[in-house]
Amino acid sequence: MRFASVRDFQRALERALRRADVPMAYSQGFSPHPKISYLPAVQTGVASEAEYVEIGLQQERDPQQVATALSDALPDGLEVVEVTAAAGRPLGEPLTGEAAASVWQVRFDDVDAAALHDALGVFLAATSVRVPRSTKSGRTEVDVRAALISASVRDESHDGRACAILEAVVRHGTPSVRPDDVLTGLRDVAGLAPPVPPVVTRLAQGPLDETTGAVLDPLS
Amino acid sequence: MESHFPLLEPLLPRVRKPVQYVGGELNSVVKPWGDDATTVRWALMYPDAYEVGLPNQGIQILYEVLNEQPDTLAERTYAVWPDLEALMREHGVPQLTVDGHRPVGAFDLLGVSFATELGYTNLLTALDLAGIPLHAVDRDETHPVVVAGGHAAFNPEPVADFIDAAVLGDGEEIVTAITEVVRAWKSAGRPGGRDALLTRLAAGGGVYVPRFYDASYHEDGRLAAVTPNRDGVPDRVHKHTVADLDAWPYPAKPLVPLAETVHERYSVEIFRGCTRGCRFCQAGMITRPVRERSITTVGEMVDTGLKASGLAEVGLLSLSSADHSEIGEIVTDLADRYEGSNTSLSLPSTRVDAFNVTLANELSRNGRRSGLTFAPEGGSERMRKVINKMVTSDDLIRTVATAYQNGWRHVKLYFMCGLPTETDDDVLEIADLAREVIRTGREVSGRRDIRCTVSIGGFVPKPHTPFQWAAQLDHATTDARLHRLRDELRRDRDYAKAIGLRYHDGKPGIVEGLLSRGDRRVGAVIEQVWRDGARFDGWSEHFSYDAWTAAAETALAGAGVDVDWYTTRERGHDEVLPWDHLDSGLDKQWLWDDWQDALDAAAGEDVDDVEDCRWDGCYFCGVCPSLGSSIEIGPTGRRLLPLEPVPPRP
Numbered sequence: 001m002r003f004a005s006v007r008d009f010q011r012a013l014e015r016a017l018r019r020a021d022v023p024m025a026y027s028q029g030f031s032p033h034p035k036i037s038y039l040p041a042v043q044t045g046v047a048s049e050a051e052y053v054e055i056g057l058q059q060e061r062d063p064q065q066v067a068t069a070l071s072d073a074l075p076d077g078l079e080v081v082e083v084t085a086a087a088g089r090p091l092g093e094p095l096t097g098e099a100a101a102s103v104w105q106v107r108f109d110d111v112d113a114a115a116l117h118d119a120l121g122v123f124l125a126a127t128s129v130r131v132p133r134s135t136k137s138g139r140t141e142v143d144v145r146a147a148l149i150s151a152s153v154r155d156e157s158h159d160g161r162a163c164a165i166l167e168a169v170v171r172h173g174t175p176s177v178r179p180d181d182v183l184t185g186l187r188d189v190a191g192l193a194p195p196v197p198p199v200v201t202r203l204a205q206g207p208l209d210e211t212t213g214a215v216l217d218p219l220s
Numbered sequence: 221m222e223s224h225f226p227l228l229e230p231l232l233p234r235v236r237k238p239v240q241y242v243g244g245e246l247n248s249v250v251k252p253w254g255d256d257a258t259t260v261r262w263a264l265m266y267p268d269a270y271e272v273g274l275p276n277q278g279i280q281i282l283y284e285v286l287n288e289q290p291d292t293l294a295e296r297t298y299a300v301w302p303d304l305e306a307l308m309r310e311h312g313v314p315q316l317t318v319d320g321h322r323p324v325g326a327f328d329l330l331g332v333s334f335a336t337e338l339g340y341t342n343l344l345t346a347l348d349l350a351g352i353p354l355h356a357v358d359r360d361e362t363h364p365v366v367v368a369g370g371h372a373a374f375n376p377e378p379v380a381d382f383i384d385a386a387v388l389g390d391g392e393e394i395v396t397a398i399t400e401v402v403r404a405w406k407s408a409g410r411p412g413g414r415d416a417l418l419t420r421l422a423a424g425g426g427v428y429v430p431r432f433y434d435a436s437y438h439e440d441g442r443l444a445a446v447t448p449n450r451d452g453v454p455d456r457v458h459k460h461t462v463a464d465l466d467a468w469p470y471p472a473k474p475l476v477p478l479a480e481t482v483h484e485r486y487s488v489e490i491f492r493g494c495t496r497g498c499r500f501c502q503a504g505m506i507t508r509p510v511r512e513r514s515i516t517t518v519g520e521m522v523d524t525g526l527k528a529s530g531l532a533e534v535g536l537l538s539l540s541s542a543d544h545s546e547i548g549e550i551v552t553d554l555a556d557r558y559e560g561s562n563t564s565l566s567l568p569s570t571r572v573d574a575f576n577v578t579l580a581n582e583l584s585r586n587g588r589r590s591g592l593t594f595a596p597e598g599g600s601e602r603m604r605k606v607i608n609k610m611v612t613s614d615d616l617i618r619t620v621a622t623a624y625q626n627g628w629r630h631v632k633l634y635f636m637c638g639l640p641t642e643t644d645d646d647v648l649e650i651a652d653l654a655r656e657v658i659r660t661g662r663e664v665s666g667r668r669d670i671r672c673t674v675s676i677g678g679f680v681p682k683p684h685t686p687f688q689w690a691a692q693l694d695h696a697t698t699d700a701r702l703h704r705l706r707d708e709l710r711r712d713r714d715y716a717k718a719i720g721l722r723y724h725d726g727k728p729g730i731v732e733g734l735l736s737r738g739d740r741r742v743g744a745v746i747e748q749v750w751r752d753g754a755r756f757d758g759w760s761e762h763f764s765y766d767a768w769t770a771a772a773e774t775a776l777a778g779a780g781v782d783v784d785w786y787t788t789r790e791r792g793h794d795e796v797l798p799w800d801h802l803d804s805g806l807d808k809q810w811l812w813d814d815w816q817d818a819l820d821a822a823a824g825e826d827v828d829d830v831e832d833c834r835w836d837g838c839y840f841c842g843v844c845p846s847l848g849s850s851i852e853i854g855p856t857g858r859r860l861l862p863l864e865p866v867p868p869r870p
Contacts, residue, residue, distance in 0.1 A: 001478075003238035008478045015246075015476060015530030032562055045233045073530065075246045075478065109230075197233040 001077030002047035002199075010038060012075055013053065020069035025056035039095050043178060048202040049081075050102075052218065054091040084219050094207045094218040096172055101149060101208040101215050104179045106166040107199040111192075113155035113164040119190035120151055120166065129185040135175050144185035147177035149213050169215060171208060221253040224313070225321040231307040239479045240270035241304065243318035246476035247528060250320045251293040257407050260399045262286055262294040263317055263327040263364065265346060267339035268758060270318070273298040275483040277537070278333045278370060280471040282391050292399055295319035295327075299342040300349070302755055302762075308349055315349035324350040328402055330364040331395070332383070334372035337735035338728075338758035340379055344750040347382065354747065356384045356431060361414045367398070367427075374459075374506050375683040375799040377446075378735050378742040380430035384418060387427055388802060389459030389506075390492070392468045394426055419452065428457040428802060435740050435798075441780040443739055443796045458803040459506070461849045465492060465513040469521050474529045485533035485566070486525040490518055490550065491853075494539035496571075497608050497830040497839070498597070499818055500639065502682035503539055506804045508843040510834055511852040515546045515553070519860040522554060526563065533564045541567045542576050543834075545854040551582045553860035559585065572596050572611045577622045589627045591673075594619065595634040599650040603639055605821045608814075610829050613653060617660050620672075624661040630671045631657065637702055638679040638693030638726070641822035647701050650674060651708040658718045673720040674709075676702060678729035682736050684804040686814035688797065691790040692733045695726030695765075702726075727765035731757065733787040734772070739798035742786070744775035805849075807842030 004012070014034055017024055026032035035056030042048045063083040071080045094100060108116055123129060129145040149169040156163045170177050179200045186192040206218035225242075232238035253259070264283055266273030273279065279296060286294035295317035300308065308314070314323040324330060324346065332343055344354060347366070353359050356366065368376050368386040376386040387394055398421060405417045412419075422429040432453045436444040448455060462468055474486050491512040494504035513521075522534050534554070541547060554565055565583045570576040572594045580592050596611050598604035604611055620631050633654065637647055654674050661670045678698055681690045702723050710716050734742060749771035756762035772783045791797065793812060800808070814830065821827040833839055834851060844850050 001242075001244070003232055003242050004478045005237075005239065007480065008239055011480070011484075012246075012476075012478055015532075017530075018532065019527065019530035026562060045238065075476070076244050196230050 002042075002045055002201075005044045006038070006041045009041065009051075009078070010036075012078060016070055016073040016075075016078075017055070019073035020066075022055070022061070022066055022070065023058040025058050037091060039092055040176060042200075042202050043180065045197075046179060046200045046202065050202050050204045050206075052091055052095060052205075054086060082219065087219070091218070095205060098171060098173050099207055100172040100205065100218075101169050102172065102205040103203040103215050104166075104168050104170060104182070105201045105203050106168070106179060106183070107156075107201075108164045108166065108194050109198075110162055110195045111164045111198075112162050113153055113157070116164040116166060116192065117153045119186050119192040120153055122190040123186055124148075124151070126189050129189050131181050131184045131188065133175055133181065140175065142175055142177050142181055144177055144181050147171045147173065148182065149208065167203075169208075169213060172205075221320070221322045221326050223321040224316050224323060227311070227313045228308075228316060228321060231304065231311060231313065234307060235304045236301065237271075237479065240298070241300070241318065242478075243321065244478065245274070245318075246530075247473040248296075248319055248475055249287050250295070251287060253320075253322070254291060254293065257409075258403065259291045259293065260329070260403045260406070261327045262292070262329045262331055262395075262399070263297050263324045264294055265297045265299075265324075265330060265332045265343070267299050267332055267334065267342040267346065269301065269756070270298040270477075270479060271481045274475060274477050274479070274481045275487070276333060276335070277471070277487060277489065278335075278391065280475055281468075282331065282395050283475075284470050284473060285392055285468075286395060286399065289396060289399065291403070292396075295322060297324050297346065299339070299346065299756065305345060305349065305755075314351055315346050325352055325364065327364045328406070329398070330366045332366065332368050332370075334368055334370040336758060337372045337378070337732055338763075339372075340735060340746050341750045341754045341757055343379065343382060344747065345755060355381050357381075359384070359414065361410050361417070363414075365402070365414075365417065365421075371503060371506065372736075374502070374802060374804055375736065375738075376428065376430065376802075377435075377740050377798040378738040378746060380740045381743040381747070383430065385421055385427050385429050386457075387460065388457065388804065390462040391460070392462050392470070394460045398427065419450075422453050425454040425456070425458055426460060429453070430740075433801065439780075441785065443798055445796060446798070446801045456801050456803045458847065459805060461509075461511075461805075461847055462492070463511065463849060463852060465489070465511050465852075466517045469513075469517055472521065472524055472528070474525055474531070476529045476531065483535070484531065485535045486522070486529055486531045487535040487537045488518055488521045488525065489513065489537045490541055490544050490547070491538045494543070495833045495851075496540060496543070497814075497832065499607050499686040499814060500597070500636065500679055500682075501539075502685050505685045505806060507539070508805065508841065509849055509851045510543075512544055512854055514854060514856050514858070515550050515860065516856070516858050518550055519553065519557075523863060532562060533566060534558075535566050535568065537568060540571060542570050542573060542579060543832075546856065547579065549859055551579050555582050555585050557860060557862055568593075570594060572616050572619050574619050574622050577619065577626055577628075580623070580628070581626050589629065591630040591632055592623050592628045593632040593634060596653075597634065597636050598639060598646070599635055599637075599648075599653070600646040602822065602824075603642060603646045605827070605829075606641060606818050607636075607639060608818070608830050613656075616653065617656055620657045621660045621664045624665040624670055629667075629669065630673070631661070632673045632675060633657070634675050634677070636679045637676050637723070638698050638729070640687060640690040640818065642693070644701050644704055647705050648708055650676075650705060654709065654719045655712065655715045658715050668718075671718050671720065673722060676705075676721070676723040678724065678726050680729050680733045680736055683797065683799045684806055684811075686811050686818060688737070688811065689791040689793075689795075689815055692730070692787040693726070694784075694788050695730050698726030698729070724760070728757070728760070728763055730783065730787050731763075731765065731768045734768075734783055737798070738786055741776065741779050741781065745772045748772075748775040803846070805841075805843035805847045807840070807846075810839075810841050
């Protein structure tokens with residue numbers, strides 16, 4: 001599923017909503033579209049356990065029943081974690097901008113945990129790590145170090161195969177720092193070159209608690 | 221057999237559109253691998269990119285038919301793009317199915333559907349990646365039996381070296397018959413090895429096994445004969461015809477991919493076959509006779525297909541959908557049923573006929589009237605007489621005017637270039653027609669923002685058609701003719717902006733022509749060009765004409781024939797054609813007489829049109845008596861009821 005693009009995910013969701021008989025609201029006009037608000041999604045190739053969408057309905061529905069019907073209708077690999085009634089504020093509010101953050105997990109196969117730990121140390125010691133990014137308005141730079149709230153490394157080697165896991169809390173923003181920017185930063189300042197492409201998963205996203213550095217539930 | 225996905229997964233972040241390789245489509249199935257002696261396993265391949273292959277009806281139908289059988293499993297595989305091919309070779313990953321990610325080489329059968337000849341090089345890539353020897357004679361009983369189907373299989377001679385068998389016609393019934401022959405052979409302990417299995421398949425005359433036939437040639441390069449080289453093999457192999465489409469309501473559970481594909485709709489075939497008698501049309505000739513699906517089955521399929529897929533568009537497919545005996549009722553009833561549900565209905569391009577505008581209006585009841593496509597095919601009335609497509613210029617203008625009057629803003633017209641006896645003037649007449657279309661359209665609609673797009677395809681003569689003897693137009697003349705048309709359309713500024721022109725250069729058509737009417741000697745050309753790197757020949761960014769001509773020069777050296785000989789040469793009455801031993805049901809003499817009628821019409825003689833045998837009596841093409849088939853059409857007089865409204869959930 002991580003290889004599906006944002007558009008692939010959106011098509012699959014809209015079809016599942018039709019299959020699940022969820023009474024979607026549609027926009028007016030020549031080619032009506034279902035009223036669904038999407039938020040910035042993970043890049044193609046990145047898995048996620050925490051994506052959020054807001055769906056406009058024509059009629060009120062029990063959230064639990066929508067969750068069950070939609071789960072059954074979605075293809076394997078896409079699961080509904082929770083459905084709640086809209087909170088009366090745009091969903092983007094707790095999830096975008098500098099006040100929000102994501103928890104990322106990065107699995108490095110064939111990388112020694114100690115080596116990853118050392119690389120992370122070099123990275124954290126830097127005052128700023130700027131990596132290039134192309135955006136709609138041209139090329140720019142983002143400061144990966146400044147966006148990184150916290151990070152830890154653990155060893156998950158098994159059967160003689162080295163495997164290191166990096167877990168990192170990264171602040172959102174414009175442009176948002178993405179996990180591959182962090183990987184670019186680790187390569188640039190600490191020379192970390194994984195032999196196989198690391199597997200990235202978003203574990204959570206939500207408002208950032210500035211005092212504890214924790215990522216909170218955006219629906220609460 | 222385990223999933224090999226862990227081998228593939230690390231490569232995917234490094235390729236374009238990785239989602240096309242992961243499978244997991246809604247309604248796809250992964251059955252247990254099963255017991256080796258009793259389970260029959262098919263890998264079904266569409267030899268093009270996933271985005272083109274996934275929506276293919278033939279593959280989806282056979283996938284479902286096979287997987288419904290006990291102890292039978294079918295998985296799908298598609299051509300991998302060169303970026304992934306290079307990585308798979310580097311890391312030793314074999315060609316895999318997208319369902320179970322099992323190696324294609326481990327299956328009992330590899331069924332390949334050739335809608336076009338331009339997939340041949342992709343078959344070679346897949347065989348090579350799967351570890352299956354390219355040449356059928358080098359395979360042993362551990363390798364899959366490679367079976368070709370699809371329209372191109374009506375002349376499989378150019379790929380005869382690479383396939384074990386070919387099947388002509390409808391696959392629904394023969395695919396299970398083949399399965400049972402393989403199962404019996406496997407459960408008996410594979411007696412006699414691969415040779416015995418192929419002999420059993422060939423014996424009934426319904427499966428063509430090229431290695432059991434030898435081709436011989438005259439000194440001038442022409443084919444002398446293709447004859448069986450062993451006992452128990454019939455002289456000719458016949459095509460398969462499913463009589464009752466209502467008995468085969470597939471696909472019932474359409475595959476819905478995550479990846480974007482070329483058709484994002486649920487397609488229902490409303491009839492198979494066409495007897496309009498257009499002389500260029502291979503599909504119409506080889507799928508005879510017409511067999512309709514009844515209005516009630518169409519209605520049920522649309523209902524279950526939409527519920528099973530969540531798709532928002534329905535396509536009513538066939539070779540000429542407006543010709544269904546109850547098309548008006550089908551369209552009206554479906555439009556009624558789905559009114560207000562944001563479900564859209566569509567028909568493929570239609571014949572030039574005012575009734576088609578009525579249908580299109582009905583289909584677009586709720587939506588925007590954007591584009592409507594008509595296919596007059598021939599630019600001049602003379603050409604339309606030659607191809608037996610009876611449309612006068614007045615008919616065309618009248619029909620298009622009706623469309624603009626009904627609020628359509630954009631009309632697309634489809635033509636061919638390079639038809640037999642065609643001259644520059646025939647093609648230049650397209651410009652006059654297009655200008656007249658716009659002039660009339662502006663007049664009847666009172667608007668200046670209407671448009672007309674002219675699309676032109678190069679004509680390629682095809683086996684089993686009246687034009688199978690014709691000389692193909694060389695690519696230089698094709699290009700020059702189309703450039704003259706382009707200049708002519710640009711000449712008048714008042715119209716130029718309202719008329720779009722789409723065409724392709726003539727070179728790919730020559731390669732298609734070589735592969736369409738080629739014999740077994742062309743196999744060496746395919747292998748050579750593939751070794752030189754040819755892949756995805758249906759894609760202009762991958763196709764290389766120079767690679768093909770260079771390969772043909774090498775591979776055909778000393779054979780006394782060349783690309784021109786296969787393409788731009790007209791054949792004579794007595795020439796043995798490479799597909800003469802493959803029986804599409806059509807009487808060769810009938811095809812020849814029809815070809816002569818075309819030439820007479822071209823010369824200005826008054827030749828009777830060949831009307832449609834559904835309404836105008838039999839023209840003795842030979843199909844029904846030789847295959848024991850008959851026309852199966854309505855009307856049934858039935859109508860579709862509205863669906864039960866879905867009760868609101870509490």
